[in-house]
Amino acid sequence: MPRISILRSRVLGFPGRMAAAREPQLVQPPKGTRDFKPEQMMVRKRVFGIVSKVFEQHGAVSLDTPVFELRETLTGKYGEDSKLIYNLEDQGGQLLSLRYDLTVPFARYLASNKVTSMKRYQIGKVYRRDNPSRGRYREFYQCDFDIAGQFSAMIADAEVIKVVVELLDSLDVGDYQVKVNHRKLLDLVLASCGVPEDKFKSICSAIDKLDKSPWDKVRTEMVEEKGLSPEVADKVGEQVSKKGNATDMLAYLNAYLGESQNATEVLEGMETLFGFLEAGNCLHRVVFDLSLARGLDYYTGVIFEAVFTGSTQVGSIAAGGRYDNLVSMFGGKEVPVVGLSLGIERVLLILEEREKANKVARTKETQVLILYLGKNMHKQAFRLASELWAASLNVEFDAIATSKLKNKLDMAGKSFIPFVVVVGEDEEKKGVVQLKEIVVKKSQEEENKQKEEIPRNELAKTILSRLQK
Amino acid sequence: MPRISILRSRVLGFPGRMAAAREPQLVQPPKGTRDFKPEQMMVRKRVFGIVSKVFEQHGAVSLDTPVFELRETLTGKYGEDSKLIYNLEDQGGQLLSLRYDLTVPFARYLASNKVTSMKRYQIGKVYRRDNPSRGRYREFYQCDFDIAGQFSAMIADAEVIKVVVELLDSLDVGDYQVKVNHRKLLDLVLASCGVPEDKFKSICSAIDKLDKSPWDKVRTEMVEEKGLSPEVADKVGEQVSKKGNATDMLAYLNAYLGESQNATEVLEGMETLFGFLEAGNCLHRVVFDLSLARGLDYYTGVIFEAVFTGSTQVGSIAAGGRYDNLVSMFGGKEVPVVGLSLGIERVLLILEEREKANKVARTKETQVLILYLGKNMHKQAFRLASELWAASLNVEFDAIATSKLKNKLDMAGKSFIPFVVVVGEDEEKKGVVQLKEIVVKKSQEEENKQKEEIPRNELAKTILSRLQK
Numbered sequence: 001m002p003r004i005s006i007l008r009s010r011v012l013g014f015p016g017r018m019a020a021a022r023e024p025q026l027v028q029p030p031k032g033t034r035d036f037k038p039e040q041m042m043v044r045k046r047v048f049g050i051v052s053k054v055f056e057q058h059g060a061v062s063l064d065t066p067v068f069e070l071r072e073t074l075t076g077k078y079g080e081d082s083k084l085i086y087n088l089e090d091q092g093g094q095l096l097s098l099r100y101d102l103t104v105p106f107a108r109y110l111a112s113n114k115v116t117s118m119k120r121y122q123i124g125k126v127y128r129r130d131n132p133s134r135g136r137y138r139e140f141y142q143c144d145f146d147i148a149g150q151f152s153a154m155i156a157d158a159e160v161i162k163v164v165v166e167l168l169d170s171l172d173v174g175d176y177q178v179k180v181n182h183r184k185l186l187d188l189v190l191a192s193c194g195v196p197e198d199k200f201k202s203i204c205s206a207i208d209k210l211d212k213s214p215w216d217k218v219r220t221e222m223v224e225e226k227g228l229s230p231e232v233a234d235k236v237g238e239q240v241s242k243k244g245n246a247t248d249m250l251a252y253l254n255a256y257l258g259e260s261q262n263a264t265e266v267l268e269g270m271e272t273l274f275g276f277l278e279a280g281n282c283l284h285r286v287v288f289d290l291s292l293a294r295g296l297d298y299y300t301g302v303i304f305e306a307v308f309t310g311s312t313q314v315g316s317i318a319a320g321g322r323y324d325n326l327v328s329m330f331g332g333k334e335v336p337v338v339g340l341s342l343g344i345e346r347v348l349l350i351l352e353e354r355e356k357a358n359k360v361a362r363t364k365e366t367q368v369l370i371l372y373l374g375k376n377m378h379k380q381a382f383r384l385a386s387e388l389w390a391a392s393l394n395v396e397f398d399a400i401a402t403s404k405l406k407n408k409l410d411m412a413g414k415s416f417i418p419f420v421v422v423v424g425e426d427e428e429k430k431g432v433v434q435l436k437e438i439v440v441k442k443s444q445e446e447e448n449k450q451k452e453e454i455p456r457n458e459l460a461k462t463i464l465s466r467l468q469k
Numbered sequence: 470m471p472r473i474s475i476l477r478s479r480v481l482g483f484p485g486r487m488a489a490a491r492e493p494q495l496v497q498p499p500k501g502t503r504d505f506k507p508e509q510m511m512v513r514k515r516v517f518g519i520v521s522k523v524f525e526q527h528g529a530v531s532l533d534t535p536v537f538e539l540r541e542t543l544t545g546k547y548g549e550d551s552k553l554i555y556n557l558e559d560q561g562g563q564l565l566s567l568r569y570d571l572t573v574p575f576a577r578y579l580a581s582n583k584v585t586s587m588k589r590y591q592i593g594k595v596y597r598r599d600n601p602s603r604g605r606y607r608e609f610y611q612c613d614f615d616i617a618g619q620f621s622a623m624i625a626d627a628e629v630i631k632v633v634v635e636l637l638d639s640l641d642v643g644d645y646q647v648k649v650n651h652r653k654l655l656d657l658v659l660a661s662c663g664v665p666e667d668k669f670k671s672i673c674s675a676i677d678k679l680d681k682s683p684w685d686k687v688r689t690e691m692v693e694e695k696g697l698s699p700e701v702a703d704k705v706g707e708q709v710s711k712k713g714n715a716t717d718m719l720a721y722l723n724a725y726l727g728e729s730q731n732a733t734e735v736l737e738g739m740e741t742l743f744g745f746l747e748a749g750n751c752l753h754r755v756v757f758d759l760s761l762a763r764g765l766d767y768y769t770g771v772i773f774e775a776v777f778t779g780s781t782q783v784g785s786i787a788a789g790g791r792y793d794n795l796v797s798m799f800g801g802k803e804v805p806v807v808g809l810s811l812g813i814e815r816v817l818l819i820l821e822e823r824e825k826a827n828k829v830a831r832t833k834e835t836q837v838l839i840l841y842l843g844k845n846m847h848k849q850a851f852r853l854a855s856e857l858w859a860a861s862l863n864v865e866f867d868a869i870a871t872s873k874l875k876n877k878l879d880m881a882g883k884s885f886i887p888f889v890v891v892v893g894e895d896e897e898k899k900g901v902v903q904l905k906e907i908v909v910k911k912s913q914e915e916e917n918k919q920k921e922e923i924p925r926n927e928l929a930k931t932i933l934s935r936l937q938k
Contacts, residue, residue, distance in 0.1 A: 027542075027580045027799040029535050030563055035578050038530035038589070045531070057858055059835040059865035061507035062514070066498050066608050067536055067594060073496075087558035088567075091598060094499055098557075109504050111496045119865075120507070125536060129560060139535050155847050162851075166858065279852035281859075330496040366528040378624050382631075383748035389526055389635065390750075396528035396588075 032130070032138030038363035043355075044141075047171065047348060048123055051143045054166050055121035058159065060145055063120045065105040067127075071095040073330070077104050079297045080205065084128045098127035102144040103298075103339065104326070110148055110337075111330030117149030123344075135314055135349050143167075146339030148327070154269055157302045157322060157338045158276030164306050164318050164340050165282040173350050174310040176317065178285050179243075180273075181292040183299050183321070184266050188257055189290060193235035195228065201297070202226045207240055208293040211307075211315065215241075240291040246274040249288035273302065298323040302338065312353050314346040368463060369412045370397040371405065373424035380428060384421070384456075391460035412438055419463055431456050437466070501599070501607030507832035513610075516640065516817065517592055520612045523635050524590035527628065529614055532589045534574040536596075540564040542799070546573050548674065548766045553597045567596035571613040572767075572808065573795070579617055579806075580799030586618030592813075604783055604818050612636075615808030617796070623738055626771045626791060626807045627745030633775050633787050633809050634751040642819050643779040645786065647754050648712075649742075650761040652768050652790070653735050657726055658759060662704035664697065670766070671695045676709055677762040680776075680784065684710075709760040715743035718757035742771065767792040771807065781822050783815040837932060838881045839866040840874065842893035849897060853890070853925075860929035881907055888932055900925050906935070 029035055036044060052062075074085055074097050086098040099105050102122045110118065123143045130136060145163055147156040161178060168176050186207075187200050195203055206221045215237055222233040242252065250271055257263035270288070277283040294303045301322030308317050320340035327335040368388055372381040381397040388395045396417070398408055405422075412420045422434040436451045454462055498504055505513060521531075543554055543566050555567040568574050571591045579587065592612045599605060614632055616625040630647060637645055655676075656669050664672055675690045684706055691697040691705065711721065719740055726732035739757070746752040763772045770791030777786050789809035796804040837857055841850040850866040857864045865886070867877055874891075881889045891903040904923045923931055 027577060027801065028539075029577075029581065030537060030539055030565055033535035033537070035535070035581070036533035037582075038532060041531040041533060044533075056834055057861070057863045059833055059863065061832045062510040063507060064505035064510060064513075066502035066504070067596075068499060068502070068608075070497075070499055087560065089556040089558045091556065093598075096499055108496060108498075112498065112504070113506075127536075129562075139537075152847050155851065158851060162855065162858075275848055276851050279848045280855040281852075282855075332496065363530045364528055365525055378621050379744055379748045382624065382627060382745050383750075386631065386749040386751075389631075392526070394526045394528065 030138070032132035034137065034139075042363055043348065043351070047344065047351070048143070050170050051123065051167060051342065051344070052121070054163060054170055055143075055145050057166075058119065058145070058163055060119045060121040063106070063109065063122050064124065065099070065102075065109055065122070067125070068096040068098050069105055069108065071097045073108050074100060074104060077296075077298060077326070077329075079295065081128075081295065084130055086127045086129055099124075100128060101126050101341065102142050103146070103323070103341065106144070106146055106148075106339075107323075107326040107335075107337065108330050110327045110335050111332040114332060115148070116333060116335050119145075119147045119149075121145045135346050137345065140345045143342040143344050144339060145342075146337055148335050148337040150336060154272040154276060154302075158273055158280060160320060160338050160340050161273075161277060161286070161304055162280045162282055164304070164320075164342075165285050167318065167342055168306060168347075171347055171351070173308065173317065173347055174354075176285070176306050176308050176310075177287050178282075178304055178306045178318075179287050179289040179292045180302065180304045181289055182266055182270060182302050183294075184262070184301065185253070185270070186290070186293060188260075188263055188266065189239045190236065192257060193239060194232045195236065199226060199228065203228065203236065204293045205295055207236075207291060208295045210240065210291045210293075243287055243289035243291065246270075246277075246283065246286065246288055249290075250274075269301075294319065294321060298326045300324045304340075308346070308350060310350065312350045314343075314349055316343060317346050317350075318342045364415070365394050366396050366415060366417045367394045367467065368396070368419045368421060369408070369415075369417045370395065370421045371408050371423070372398065373405065373422065377423070377425075377428075380423065384423065384433070384459075388460055388463075391464065393460065393463060409436075418467075421459065427453075433459055435459065435462065499607070501601035503606065503608075511832055512817065512820070516813065516820070517612070519639050520592065520636060520811065520813070521590070523632060523639055524612075524614050526635075527588065527614070527632055529588045529590040532575070532578065532591050533593065534568070534571075534578055534591070536594070537565040537567050538574055538577065540566045542577050543569060543573060546765075546767060546795070546798075548764065550597075550764065553599050555596045555598055568593075569597060570595050570810065571611050572615070572792070572810065575613070575615055575617075575808075576792075576795040576804075576806065577799050579796045579804050580801040583801060584617070585802060585804050588614075588616050588618075590614045604815050606814065609814045612811040612813050613808060614811075615806055617804050617806040619805060623741040623745060623771075627742055627749060629789060629807050629809050630742075630746060630755070630773055631749045631751055633773070633789075633811075634754050636787065636811055637775060637816075640816055640820070642777065642786065642816055643823075645754070645775050645777050645779075646756050647773055647775045647787075648756050648758040648761045649771065649773045650758055651735055651739060651771050652763075653731070653770065654722070654739070655759070655762060657729075657732055657735065658708050659705065661726060662708060663701045664705065668695060668697065672697065672705065673762045674764055676705075676760060677764045679709065679760045679762075712756055712758035712760065715739075715746075715752065715755065715757055718759075719743075738771075763788065763790060767795045769793045773809075777815070777819060779819065781819045783812075783818055785812060786815050786819075787811045833884070834863050835865050835884060835886045836863045836936065837865070837888045837890060838877070838884075838886045839864065839890045840877050840892070841867065842874065842891065846892070846894075846897075849892065853892070853902075853928075857929055857932075860933065862929065862932060878905075887936075890928065896922075902928055904928065904931065 068088060078100060085100050088096040102124060125139055126142050127139055130138060132138060164178055190200055190203060203222060203226060206218050209218055219233050219237060222228045223230055250267060253267055274283060277286055292303060292305055299321040303321035305316050306318040308314050318340055322338040324336040370381050370385050385395045385397045418438055420436040427433055432453050433456050434451055435454045537557060547569060554569050557565040571593060594608055595611050596608055601607060633647060659669055659672055672691060672695060675687050678687055688702050688706060691702045692699055719736060722736055743752060746755055761772060761774055768790040772790035774785050775787040777783050787809055791807040793805040839850050839854055854864045854866045887907055889905040896902055901922050902925050903920055905920045
């Protein structure tokens with residue numbers, strides 16, 4: 001140990017081996033990550049509760065998978081975004097990476113366990129080596145709901161979109177739209193414009209940027225980087241600008257694409273989907289939008305994205321689609337799946353902005369605070385607290401010998417603790433306690449009128465019955 | 470793409486880029502990790518609920534920290550176990566490691582936010598590159614409860630041990646003991662045997678192995694590896710074999726250690742602690758055990774470990790102690806902390822072994838299954854389901870066109886779904902539904918007697934009122 005540390009440890013009075021500490025600059029969490037503090041945890045628990053309830057209303061079961069997967073499980077699933085995957089160091093044994101989303105682990109789970117039909121939800125953290133910015137983190141929660149299995153055409157797709165609407169309505173996020181499109185329809189439209197088949201994928205990922213970049217920039221990418229002729233690019237630009245309600249768009253596309261078998265199949269599928277959404281009373285939220293492309297490679301059918309249209313600038317708050325080939329990439333049977341991912345961090349951003357005005361500071365549910373007056377009464381306080389814990393009450397006791405009664409009562413008020421029990425030596429001898437009910441303060445009299453003497457062995461019963469009122 | 474993949478993709482009928490898949494051996498989760506399946510998630514949710522309730526009864530607030538920390542935050546905190554820490558690959562930017570426990574991140578949180586007083590709980594996964602074995606995983610949950618701050622002597626320590634007892638009793642794990650010791654007492658005992666001060670730490674970590682290794686082996690380690698004389702080792706062996714109830718052990722130690730100021734202080738502290746535990750009605754669970762050493766470096770005071778004494782071989786199921794110097798290692802003020810960590814995976818192992826006999830397969834809470842008879846009735850089923858979802862019911866509908874009514878009714882029974890709604894074309898015309906209440910089958914008659922015709926617009930109300938009974 002260097003001399004200076006020995007000196008420091010002697011001065012501060014703790015053992016030398018503990019004092020060999022690092023310097024102060026190391027105390028923050030890693031870049032792009034956050035500690036969730038008690039007040040945030042209260043909001044999160046409430047929000048996750050609402051989300052789970054919606055998923056469970058639809059009969060979904062809960063699943064949890066490891067935070068890391070074999071590196072090869074993630075390889076080749078995310079296209080250009082693969083560079084954002086966190087790898088673990090090679091410390092011997094298997095090569096591992098942190099999960100990038102909950103979709104690929106779910107597909108891997110289905111393959112691992114040879115499951116061919118399952119409706120599951122998962123709420124968990126995912127990891128991306130992205131540049132942190134407002135509402136964008138390197139560690140964040142996703143809430144996923146997926147339906148795996150072979151069902152009647154479009155009914156699972158419709159249920160997933162219905163769940164998106166129920167989630168956003170239950171969370172009361174405000175105004176939003178659900179953009180809907182179909183990967184195969186996009187391919188047909190691209191073909192109709194003269195895009196060669198081997199460029200579908202790269203042109204799709206250019207179209208995907210239209211919600212952030214202006215058309216001019218996307219057009220340049222199509223022509224200069226991806227080798228499309230300017231005429232074809234302009235035709236694509238014209239088509240992907242089309243959006244509207246289901247009826248109008250189906251009429252337009254039936255006319256535009258003509259009667260090829262492929263077009264008829266896809267458009268009939270979309271008609272079935274919209275029929276379900278109308279029956280499920282959520283078609284009014286839907287916009288049929290040809291510019292919706294979704295970046296990820298694995299989608300094969302219906303795709304959708306819910307976009308917040310209120311004042312907070314967050315963009316997409318839920319998204320998903322059908323991916324029928326992903327499970328078989330893990331060596332098993334093909335299992336068709338359609339699912340959604342709720343961007344819960346952005347939803348929380350919206351809710352937090354709105355709730356800033358009427359913020360409630362309560363971070364715990366303590367019901368009783370026990371205060372003992374006089375010295376050396378901590379053992380009695382602990383005994384009384386233990387009696388109330390045994391009666392299932394949430395109890396804290398004063399564990400600081402020195403501070404003043406007034407301060408302690410203020411603390412109870414600030415923490416929204418509804419009952420304070422005060423005991424001194426007199427009460428202890430008589431076998432009673434002073435019970436004080438803290439009411440919302442309107443006037444000084446009201447605050448103070450609630451103090452009563454209660455026999456100690458009736459305390460738990462008394463508090464429990466008043467809490468039920 | 471190699472020729473064979475093109476061929477395979479054509480034969481299987483899906484796009485070539487999706488078929489360029491890896492071979493089947495890659496579909497499992499990483500070694501030492503598990504997927505938590507729906508039936509396990511049901512148990513976990515129940516158990517985490519019980520654990521959270523106990524923590525909240527004591528006024529603890531909830532906290533969540535990132536899964537990884539700066540590598541330097543973890544460095545030098547775990548002694549010999551540091552080799553088990555998972556590092557992330559250096560992909561540019563900060564060097565990161567996965568958290569090894571929830572204690573060091575909590576201490577880092579207190580330092581980061583300059584918090585000097587906090588009662589918090591955290592339930593989360595931690596990561597160790599250990600050899601997987603029964604009940605030992607590389608990714609597993611811990612449930613931590615810690616009290617940070619300056620309070621009257623031993624009252625926080627007593628509350629933490631009280632919480633251990635409440636947790637294990639609420640979880641109904643069966644027989645267990647809580648071993649208690651004090652780091653400074655152990656130092657005094659080692660000094661009394663003639664162990665030089667600079668060997669306290671290494672001899673402590675040898676003593677820590679006594680719950681797994683026989684004395685002979687530990688003695689050899691002390692003498693041959695750690696350079697203790699055989700006579701001193703034998704004296705240590707004699708002392709650390711002492712254990713018993715609080716009164717007997719305090720009498721023994723008062724006599725054995727004599728009246729040095731250090732000894733008197735520590736023993737008075739232990740007496741205060743046991744006084745609290747008696748007042749809190751949990752002293753009968755406690756054994757004062759001089760062989761308890763706890764491996765980790767950071768403990769500075771009371772240490773404890775709950776050991777399961779029932780038939781399942783799991784050993785320690787909860788442990789903790791006081792660490793007063795850890796927070797200041799992150800550059801801030803010294804904040805005294807005492808806390809516990811519940812080994813929830815081992816508790817689950819005990820509960821699962823016991824519950825194997827009366828296993829319940831229910832993995833979800835679906836209340837209503839909707840079956841439509843006849844072709845092309847899916848849209849009607851979706852509409853009816855949407856009406857019931859809107860009434861907050863948990864509803865699934867039959868989304869497979871082909872299977873038989875008998876099979877579907879069996880499915881409802883197996884899934885413990887209490888209500889089945891059957892609708893055919895006749896019912897649809899008349900505006901009614903057939904409601905079937907699935908009762909536990911005792912005889913064939915009983916199973917079938919519950920079918921009734923209900924007006925469709927009264928369905929939600931009828932089911933809700935029956936569920937409340």
